[in-house]
Amino acid sequence: MDTCPTNGKQFVEVQQATVRFAGDSGDGMQLVGSQFADIASLMGNAIRSIPDFPSEIRAPVGTLAGVSGYQLNFGDEEISTPGDSPFVLVAMNPAALKVSLPDVQPGGIIIVNQDEFAPANLAKARYPANPLEDGSLAGYRVIPVAITQLNEEATRPSGLSGSQRARCKNFFALGIVLWLYDRRVQPVLEWLMTKFRKTPEVMAANGASLRAGYNFANTTELFRVHYHVAPAQLPKGRYRRVTGNEALALGCIAAAHQVERCLVYASYPITPASEVLHELARHKEFDVRVIQCEDEIAACCAAIGASFAGAVGATGTSGPGLALKTEALGLAVMTELPLVAINVQRAGPSTGMPTKTEQADLNMALYGRHGEAPLVVLAAATPADCFPMAFEAVRLATRYMTPVILLSDSFLANSAEALAIPDPDRLPDLRVAAPTKDTPNFAPYRRDAKTLARPWAIPGTPGLEHRIGGLEKEDVTGVVTYDAANHRRMVEQRARKIAGIADDIPPAKVEGAPSGDLLMVGWGSTYGAIAAAVRQAQAEGRAVSHLHLRHLNPLPRGVESALRAFRKVLVPENNTGQLSAYLRSQFSVPIRPLTKVEGRPFLIRELRQAIEETLKHE
Amino acid sequence: MDTCPTNGKQFVEVQQATVRFAGDSGDGMQLVGSQFADIASLMGNAIRSIPDFPSEIRAPVGTLAGVSGYQLNFGDEEISTPGDSPFVLVAMNPAALKVSLPDVQPGGIIIVNQDEFAPANLAKARYPANPLEDGSLAGYRVIPVAITQLNEEATRPSGLSGSQRARCKNFFALGIVLWLYDRRVQPVLEWLMTKFRKTPEVMAANGASLRAGYNFANTTELFRVHYHVAPAQLPKGRYRRVTGNEALALGCIAAAHQVERCLVYASYPITPASEVLHELARHKEFDVRVIQCEDEIAACCAAIGASFAGAVGATGTSGPGLALKTEALGLAVMTELPLVAINVQRAGPSTGMPTKTEQADLNMALYGRHGEAPLVVLAAATPADCFPMAFEAVRLATRYMTPVILLSDSFLANSAEALAIPDPDRLPDLRVAAPTKDTPNFAPYRRDAKTLARPWAIPGTPGLEHRIGGLEKEDVTGVVTYDAANHRRMVEQRARKIAGIADDIPPAKVEGAPSGDLLMVGWGSTYGAIAAAVRQAQAEGRAVSHLHLRHLNPLPRGVESALRAFRKVLVPENNTGQLSAYLRSQFSVPIRPLTKVEGRPFLIRELRQAIEETLKHE
């Protein structure tokens, strides 16, 4: 930690910082949080953010249920989670303080809007006494600021009404934090100028509040130190911030574009998958045909129908919706049509905790169909990884004529990080040659010798008229038959086709040494926390490596040998051990599950500790 | 084989016999087949039968698709399958011959109705030449009988019309077979007398045909040998013949009776589960409330609603229907309500082969729900075993407040065997104490210390008003909460409740020596074939034993040690190895799957051979 004096204040160099903005749903915390993320990014930091929304229905102002938070982790090296615990908390009201306090680092900075700590608000937050006064915050550096009042003064010249001006106070808070982390206000002002082009008074008021906050922090005695986080060493290129859901939508559009077929996305709204629907509905110029269906069954069926008719058929949902698609997924397996089914998991079982994260749908994805119905299962590891994984899902679905379940989760869906923007000209060509009238020996179930895919013979093509369906099909001809040997052969071929995909995906790649004391195996959104914990442990000399599975069925080549190259294998999962059981069923290798089923992702320190304990106990 | 001469013919003593009656759907083969089964039973034989229906829609008379068969295996010792291959085939037309011939034992007896082997019928059966004349049946003892004509003559006195009399010819065939196996005609005549009480002419005609057939066989030169099968050593008691589906219905009625609550069976028709619905609809005097729902989702939900309101809620279906119930099953898990979901499996995936058997829904039963949603999974082993297993399903559902999936399959559903009729007075008492207004400290999620079941607080009870639902519940109080620690605890408690049932079910019981060279592990309808093959192998001195799992989740205590007590473990399944993978995932023990996915059950000889091969190869 370097320190250097600037205008009478201390200046501290740090490698990483976690900041949370928390307030009422109406306080605009998401807006200033994401602005701060952009500023950090623009200044070269690696970032990862996570919002903390109030659950479902809007709660009354000032209540605990109404708190909305935005947490950002940024730094000068790889940042792979939104941070275990904030070093800086901005709490715009007592409820926000109460909800966030348990997460704040001991000794962390808490900036509170002291104006809101009046008895009525304290009561709404169920505070028996004012925490600013009763000593309960003794372990923190509390900085009370009269944000409401100062914002009121700063925005007065704008001529807006009192209530409109009150809505600017989030920018005052942002101003403070910008100063605290030595960031420039200019980019935010520029952003305000585009955003509020049509309402210059609003722009002026927000800008005034922002500058006032910055200046206040600069001049007040309350802040004695501010911080600097150096730019990270990121790979060259152009970047943007994406959430997992945004990246899924982009990936689907890009992939369909590369298949050169229209994308038909049929879906029924459900938390936390709805933004994929919203996002795709906004991009009609890509010939994305969005059908909001009457239910998830219809959605899956419409996507299957679309694929039959030659489109890239995709559907997206969360657990309860995937449950409903079970039967239709079986139809897609039997008819061997391309289909991408996105499942943004949330905490179950049943309705569960719809706004909380979990990874407990792996079993359903792998096994949740009647009959022998193998399909491809993929899982994205980070918000930005949702882009290539959606692309991969479309690639495998169309190349192998198979349904693909792509797993994401609530954590990835809402969390944001930087995406290295791909060059469209360098995206792989995904076109699939469809048979035509002139294809010799066309038969609907004549398989490609290499991929074992049946031909995608598309209605509208003269001469290829044929009938498919859910009944068992005769090999090659596709005629309905209940012949015993044929059934065995078809079951076997459907399985072999999926298993064979293992040759078309990257082999298992261990991050770290290829053998050692402990292999941490993960899938999905645990990536960031595992990667960070493993890096820390490696830095401390532990023989720990990390294997992260993006392809779950089929598993990549080399998983078994990777598992056997380590003395111990630990599998952290946000479920009760589904991947562990799956790996055991495949390889009969001893595996320890590390489970966390609390509706929240792993913290880095939880995994660090698990690594130490696993290494300690023999 | 003892032989003794009777009325100039040879008399051969055999231990076991397999007979198949085959004809057109309209020929009444099921009727005479089941009459023959009853006669065999009445004379003390062990029996096991299987019909072979035409698939779905009635096909044109005389065609291959229209053939209906009934196969019976009976003997003087344990009979555990319907027989690998018939020794006697009755073929009422060319199509019946063509369909059945591949199964007949080399050297077996084929009784054909030669009157039907005219060119038109041969063409319908796609016979290029008359098989009775072209030498293609050389390997069999073919006995052509002019059944149509002889029946016509025998029934003339009845005064019925020609077409009515033609319908009696199945009894002529039965008469022949009765003679062939030295059975009396009297019980059939008695049965005819009750059955056709109201139409004495029909009774008389059928009786005349029956006697004519018997006498024909007795006097004709065509038959030189007939057979005798001695009574088996069955446990004392009263018996009746049941199919698996009948036994399921009886089991549900009996169990609900013992719970002292009404049975609400909500279902949507589907092959091969519909007979459970039909059967239950016939027993309204037991206060069985059958709801034929608009779909399987509604059926599962109505059953859940019924359980909530204090009934024994049950629902039945086959694979595609269970797929649709996936989401609702999750609700039953979360609300911890008793529910019995019967799944009579058929060949999949998707619509598959609806009239063919398969065991490929085990994975879906174990894993096919989103979130962590453990429930009880049971499987019946034989048709008669469907009775106690349905009873067990209701017992566990109500005692542990949990959904139970009970697996049967098409083979069990249609196959029949003798059920030792239980004494109603000795059926276990299944009453569950429901809380009342006076229950101290009532709370909807306060668990029983022993079973971990929550109380079944039934609407209508004053003072216990409470609310349940699919959202995560606070421990004890049942109030909705997204609290992290509570979620972990509830997930864990739901899992522990199910796991704990292992203490309330019989431990794993190996049939045969408790250790040895090979353990055959099965579940469901493979029981009979495995048991027979293992008995044969044991008789030949092989160190082979058999473990059959009726409880699949939780597994009984002692499975792991049983598996480890054998050098090898072989798991025969009518799927691609689902139990094998499940056992590996639980115990990391090496296991060989033996799979048959052909829409047909294992033959005993297939398993015998697999045993030999497994023991041979090291």
Add this chain to the structure above:
Amino acid sequence: MSNPTPVLPDRPETSAEDCLRQLTRRDFQTTQEIRWCPGCGDYSILAQVQKVLATVGSPRENTVFVSGIGCSSRFPYYVNTYGFHTIHGRAPAVATGVKCANPDLSVWVVTGDGDSLSIGTNHLIHCLRRNVDLRILLFNNRIYGLTKGQYSPTSDFGLKTKSSPLGTIEQPISPLGLALAAQATFVARTIYADPPHLARILEAAARHRGAAFVEILQNCRVFNEGAFENVASRAEAEQSRLLLEHGKPIRFGLGGSKGIAVRDMEPVVVDVNPDDPEPEGILRHNAQADSPALASLLAALMPPAFPTALGVFRDVQRPTYNELLIGQIQDSIKRRGRGDLRKLFNAGTTWQVD
């Protein structure tokens, strides 16, 4: 061991305790914190339901609220009776099971326009057709509230929402039209903004025997504010609402100056003399007609050409599903005697092994 006794009383019994005193709205309130947005139309509906439960004296322990998923479907948590917050769209199916298992219970279904007209349409239609004795309250806010604002099957054509940024391209469905086609025996419409009317309709529904379907126009403050503004507004009520009363002429407007007539089977608005209590040439409301044709015609009236009809559209009697079901059971018991396991087990051919 004694035989199970199906409890099949002819009329629900009220508990002794509750008979002794008049219930009040407070009896039906729970301690659960209510989690709707400030200003949501659901609050008003909750208050009236609680009031009506007290009015009709529905014993708490014999009352069950079943709901699906949606803002509206949180309802059961706020009513101090038995309650079941099920899964999306399935409340009518669950409720059917509840009612068949125990016909003594008074069963209410609470659902939203998405819950019952999108994912759950099938169950709604079939439980109406079967005439299961349920009260079904459909909170129609013409939007998916809980999932934060996608269009619903009742959203206006062209409505811009998160999932229809260029406007919906779907013809909205008529909840009442569908209920009538499904042959519901009681069909009504009311609005959150008129508590007395709401209470009157709820009470009529509560007293109906059979499936009672009530569409309640409900404002979603956050995602579809003002969807029913013209009907909700008190100032415009005379013009915008057509209040149906059985047996009365069908009229509206200032002082009742307009009426609905039918020409070539199409509805038209005609002027009538406000002072004439029985004007000629306009329709007279008949909620008990043999055919649902009049009710359908009235249900289809829509602004701006017509006012929105409120009230009881249809109220007829038909045996309920649960009565018929239990009836067949009672008949069977009468004919064959109460089920005897020994007889059941020993039916058909049996044989003895000694």
Add this chain to the structure above:
Amino acid sequence: MSNPTPVLPDRPETSAEDCLRQLTRRDFQTTQEIRWCPGCGDYSILAQVQKVLATVGSPRENTVFVSGIGCSSRFPYYVNTYGFHTIHGRAPAVATGVKCANPDLSVWVVTGDGDSLSIGTNHLIHCLRRNVDLRILLFNNRIYGLTKGQYSPTSDFGLKTKSSPLGTIEQPISPLGLALAAQATFVARTIYADPPHLARILEAAARHRGAAFVEILQNCRVFNEGAFENVASRAEAEQSRLLLEHGKPIRFGLGGSKGIAVRDMEPVVVDVNPDDPEPEGILRHNAQADSPALASLLAALMPPAFPTALGVFRDVQRPTYNELLIGQIQDSIKRRGRGDLRKLFNAGTTWQVD
């Protein structure tokens, strides 16, 4: 690499080959052995569909048959076009996907009374409401045929079947009533036993733009023989069938001696002079009315009090879902230019790391 080109022609193109010659029924036959019971009503329907496809010149390669599960749903195997035998109840949903992916295709849905009015009601209603450009043929035999004879949602009240040994206790649903409530733009009914009428109606459906719903009364020989006997019988046809023709007076009976009138919104049978071509006081059919009230009234007529109405009940125009969907896409492309991945990827705040 070139950009994907959405193919969005305004009218389906017929293939060059098929344009050159008149198609015949044989062109639409397959070699698959037909597996319906002897005497099943489905045979007659198949024959007429094949004939009509030839008549309207539907190019084989641009024609798709989509079905659910049931005896009727085996249909696609017997028609030599593209075909998709899907899962139970879901054909309208699959067909919606097919049509949206390629609006050039002529898409037919074949379904049964169980398939579309029990498990699949929801999808049927929503695809009618959306007016997806599909032809939907519902084979109504009032029974579950394929599963061997359980009652269906259209079975007569009291029908004894395997699953209702004491008779059903459910009010049958009206397929047409439901379709009209769902705002279908084309609604018709015909019967297997009258091939010329069947062909006429199928042809009208084929030519309709939008969702065309046709209920075809079909006899299940094995499990519900004679369900439509009085309508099917040629001898009774004049008495039992009410043949609807747009613009014509609604009459039936010997020589047209009876008519349907409406009194207080209820239908009644009145005598009319058979010689009067334009009798007074009876209804005149209008398939294009603004309101579906007349169509609903006619759809509800049932024996024995009334004849069964056959013909086109409703035939109106409304933009189709697929047109509107593609329209929004074309508009977006017009406004924003064809989608450019580079622009899409770089939208919003981006930053460069060098």
